[in-house]
Amino acid sequence: xxxxxxxxxxxxxxxxxxxxxxxxxxxxxxxxxxxxxxxxxxxxxxxxxxxxxxxxxxxxxxxxxxxxxxxxxxxxxxxxxxxxxxxxxxxxxxxxxxxxxxxxxxxxxxxxxxxxxxxxxxxxxxxxxxxxxxxxxxxxxxxxxxxxxxxxxxxxxxxxxxxxxxxxxxxxxxxxxxxxxxxxxxxxxxxxxxxxxxxxxxxxxxxxxxxxxxxxxxxxxxxxxxxxxxxxxxxxxxxxxxxxxxxxxxxxxxxxxxxxxxxxxxxxxxxxxxxxxxxxxxxxxxxxxxxxxxxxxxxxxxxxxxxxxxxxxxxxxxxxxxxxxxxxxxxxxxxxxxxxxxxxxxxxxxxxxxxxxxxxxxxxxxxxxxxxxxxxxxxxxxxxxxxxxxxxxxxxxxxxxxxxxxxxxxxxxxxxxxxxxxxxxxxxxxxxxxxxxx
Amino acid sequence: xxxxxxxxxxxxxxxxxxxxxxxxxxxxxxxxxxxxxxxxxxxxxxxxxxxxxxxxxxxxxxxxxxxxxxxxxxxxxxxxxxxxxxxxxxxxxxxxxxxxxxxxxxxxxxxxxxxxxxxxxxxxxxxxxxxxxxxxxxxxxxxxxxxxxxxxxxxxxxxxxxxxxxxxxxxxxxxxxxxxxxxxxxxxxxxxxxxxxxxxxxxxxxxxxxxxxxxxxxxxxxxxxxxxxxxxxxxxxxxxxxxxxxxxxxxxxxxxxxxxxxxxxxxxxxxxxxxxxxxxxxxxxxxxxxxxxxxxxxxxxxxxxxxxxxxxxxxxxxxxxxxx
Numbered sequence: 001x002x003x004x005x006x007x008x009x010x011x012x013x014x015x016x017x018x019x020x021x022x023x024x025x026x027x028x029x030x031x032x033x034x035x036x037x038x039x040x041x042x043x044x045x046x047x048x049x050x051x052x053x054x055x056x057x058x059x060x061x062x063x064x065x066x067x068x069x070x071x072x073x074x075x076x077x078x079x080x081x082x083x084x085x086x087x088x089x090x091x092x093x094x095x096x097x098x099x100x101x102x103x104x105x106x107x108x109x110x111x112x113x114x115x116x117x118x119x120x121x122x123x124x125x126x127x128x129x130x131x132x133x134x135x136x137x138x139x140x141x142x143x144x145x146x147x148x149x150x151x152x153x154x155x156x157x158x159x160x161x162x163x164x165x166x167x168x169x170x171x172x173x174x175x176x177x178x179x180x181x182x183x184x185x186x187x188x189x190x191x192x193x194x195x196x197x198x199x200x201x202x203x204x205x206x207x208x209x210x211x212x213x214x215x216x217x218x219x220x221x222x223x224x225x226x227x228x229x230x231x232x233x234x235x236x237x238x239x240x241x242x243x244x245x246x247x248x249x250x251x252x253x254x255x256x257x258x259x260x261x262x263x264x265x266x267x268x269x270x271x272x273x274x275x276x277x278x279x280x281x282x283x284x285x286x287x288x289x290x291x292x293x294x295x296x297x298x299x300x301x302x303x304x305x306x307x308x309x310x311x312x313x314x315x316x317x318x319x320x321x322x323x324x325x326x327x328x329x330x331x332x333x334x335x336x337x338x339x340x341x342x343x344x345x346x347x348x349x350x351x352x353x354x355x356x357x358x359x360x361x362x363x364x365x366x367x368x369x370x371x372x373x374x375x376x377x378x379x380x381x382x383x384x385x386x387x388x389x390x391x392x393x394x395x396x397x398x399x400x401x402x403x404x405x406x407x408x409x410x411x412x413x414x415x416x417x418x419x420x421x422x423x424x425x426x427x428x429x430x431x432x433x434x435x436x437x438x
Numbered sequence: 439x440x441x442x443x444x445x446x447x448x449x450x451x452x453x454x455x456x457x458x459x460x461x462x463x464x465x466x467x468x469x470x471x472x473x474x475x476x477x478x479x480x481x482x483x484x485x486x487x488x489x490x491x492x493x494x495x496x497x498x499x500x501x502x503x504x505x506x507x508x509x510x511x512x513x514x515x516x517x518x519x520x521x522x523x524x525x526x527x528x529x530x531x532x533x534x535x536x537x538x539x540x541x542x543x544x545x546x547x548x549x550x551x552x553x554x555x556x557x558x559x560x561x562x563x564x565x566x567x568x569x570x571x572x573x574x575x576x577x578x579x580x581x582x583x584x585x586x587x588x589x590x591x592x593x594x595x596x597x598x599x600x601x602x603x604x605x606x607x608x609x610x611x612x613x614x615x616x617x618x619x620x621x622x623x624x625x626x627x628x629x630x631x632x633x634x635x636x637x638x639x640x641x642x643x644x645x646x647x648x649x650x651x652x653x654x655x656x657x658x659x660x661x662x663x664x665x666x667x668x669x670x671x672x673x674x675x676x677x678x679x680x681x682x683x684x685x686x687x688x689x690x691x692x693x694x695x696x697x698x699x700x701x702x703x704x705x706x707x708x709x710x711x712x713x714x715x716x717x718x719x720x721x722x723x724x725x726x727x728x729x730x731x732x733x734x735x736x737x738x739x740x741x742x743x744x745x746x747x748x749x750x751x752x753x754x755x756x757x758x759x760x761x762x
Binding site: 085088092093110113114197198199201263265266267268269279399406407410413414417418419431432433435436438 | 524712727730
């Protein structure tokens with residue numbers, strides 16, 4: 001009986017141990033197996049979030065790499081965005097993640113303890129800073145250590161979709177000749193339309209979705225000579241004259257009538273959906289929206305183009321939160337191959353250009369962004385070349401998504417919707433954002 | 439020992455052995471399965487005392503400690519007294535959850551019980567038809583229900599505003615106007631409550647119909663003979679006799695109201711201005727979007743305590759000591 005009891009306890013202990021996983025970085029490979037008893041190709045797994053345009057780009061890169069390296073079999077696995085986050089959070093502590101992980105640059109500061117640093121022989125920090133724009137590479141450097149390489153420059157600042165059909169119908173000059181933001185507001189006021197009950201049906205200048213609102217707010221602070229970081233980047237300073245001036249400007253634009261943030265915001269009439277349904281004259285959004293809008297609204301008949309806004313003040317200084325890129329798991333048995341593929345995908349001008357064209361994203365490398373190939377495939381990119389060098393990295397926030405989506409955006413939207421004062425909003429943003437430092 | 443006795447012993451021994459094997463084959467998998475559940479509960483219980491994020495390496499034992507430090511009751515103290523964004527959102531979410539549950543329960547009962555009574559009093563041919571119609575939303579997925587109601591609530595193209603416009607009224611941004619409200623509850627919350635009620639009421643209605651069918655006809659007839667009106671019969675005979683069912687319905691409705699998640703996530707995701715952010719949504723965001731699992735575990739424990747407390751109170755208030 002005792003022996004049976006012992007066996008039962010042993011089984012239970014085994015199950016509990018198995019369920020518990022472990023936080024130790026395993027010496028054993030999580031993946032990277034060879035098939036056929038070591039005779040077959042080396043398998044490298046890549047995890048990415050589901051985005052059909054991105055995946056098409058990865059498929060082409062993988063095919064090209066495997067053609068050059070027949071001994072390597074790269075397997076791409078994709079997960080819906082929310083599921084991807086959950087999968088990373090459960091797989092990484094268990095050491096079960098893929099060899100190569102697609103991460104957003106700003107996530108690196110949250111996951112770096114579970115990532116492999118880039119070996120110096122692959123690329124040094126200095127080389128990376130030389131090769132890539134400052135904003136995208138900034139996200140992959142934590143405490144002076146490089147943890148991955150960016151594939152795109154996620155520029156949420158300054159770019160707008162402009163509806164040519166609505167412009168011409170309103171009798172405005174097209175393409176727009178904007179010298180200052182006042183010119184943009186003037187056009188937007190003409191474009192804005194409401195029905196006979198007063199409900200806005202066409203937003204003149206839709207800047208009230210989450211990313212554009214926050215990008216505009218942070219850029220405005222920097223362009224006015226202020227900063228939202230303290231000197232040693234250990235805390236935020238959102239309650240400043242520069243932040244107030246920018247928020248007052250945004251509230252002024254809403255009061256003038258360019259957009260009704262009750263009807264046009266992040267959850268109702270999101271800028272991409274509203275623009276590609278003809279309900280927006282000027283829609284503030286990153287270039288990534290172009291591919292998504294075209295895919296989701298193939299019947300949209302209006303003519304449109306993509307432009308960049310003038311600075312609110314001085315140079316078009318702005319902050320960007322890095323962009324999607326590739327990192328390597330420390331549990332991978334074949335880190336050398338993983339890094340070789342990442343170099344192939346991100347540091348080769350031709351390969352990076354192909355991926356950016358397929359995914360419709362702004363290149364992370366100046367050499368790619370300035371190439372004729374990119375200009376031909378994505379004519380809006382050359383328009384961005386003047387502002388991209390002004391891009392600064394957002395900074396390693398304790399939790400970028402929490403600060404941006406749960407603190408800054410909701411309070412600014414409250415101000416624009418008239419349910420919170422500017423004073424209250426700035427005080428609360430400052431207090432809540434600083435509370436994220438534990 | 440006789441041969442027969444020996445056979446009997448052998449036979450009994452074989453049966454006992456087979457019984458033991460059967461018990462083991464059933465019990466061991468069950469124990470293993472239960473141990474998994476116990477481990478998960480234990481893990482969640484432990485997490486609430488840590489500032490734990492799965493993105494951090496942490497200490498050597500299950501990642502606890504180190505960069506995932508032990509905070510004791512810190513998470514609970516922060517919930518009550520803190521000024522962090524998590525604490526603020528927890529308090530907002532708790533308030534919204536209580537509003538949601540407190541509004542849902544009486545509205546649900548006010549709709550389902552009279553409806554069940556009405557259906558019970560009509561002919562059996564139509565009864566089945568109506569019962570099916572009213573029960574259909576229960577079978578529909580919450581996401582589908584949310585999408586249907588979102589379309590109806592659309593400020594520009596939704597038919598609810600179209601009707602309002604037709605009668606010369608001012609259209610409302612049902613899901614995105616933080617200024618609009620009724621009885622100190624935001625219009626977005628009312629909109630979500632309405633959608634939830636529509637999906638949920640068929641379930642309770644069917645349960646009430648079953649309870650009404652179980653009431654002996656003689657009791658009602660006796661009351662009628664004594665001069666009671668139909669309303670008095672309903673109030674004095676029907677309601678007391680379905681009290682055990684009401685307890686069940688109240689408890690289940692309250693439980694599901696406290697755990698509401700999917701319909702709100704799809705319809706508003708907590709907007710506008712967190713006016714529809716409920717506890718389950720806040721727990722989900724903290725655990726899986728912001729990797730703040732220690733905090734999410736502490737929130738889950740608070741929700742568990744609230745649900746348990748409310749259930750015990752309901753059981754106390756609605757319990758009966760008799761049967762019929």
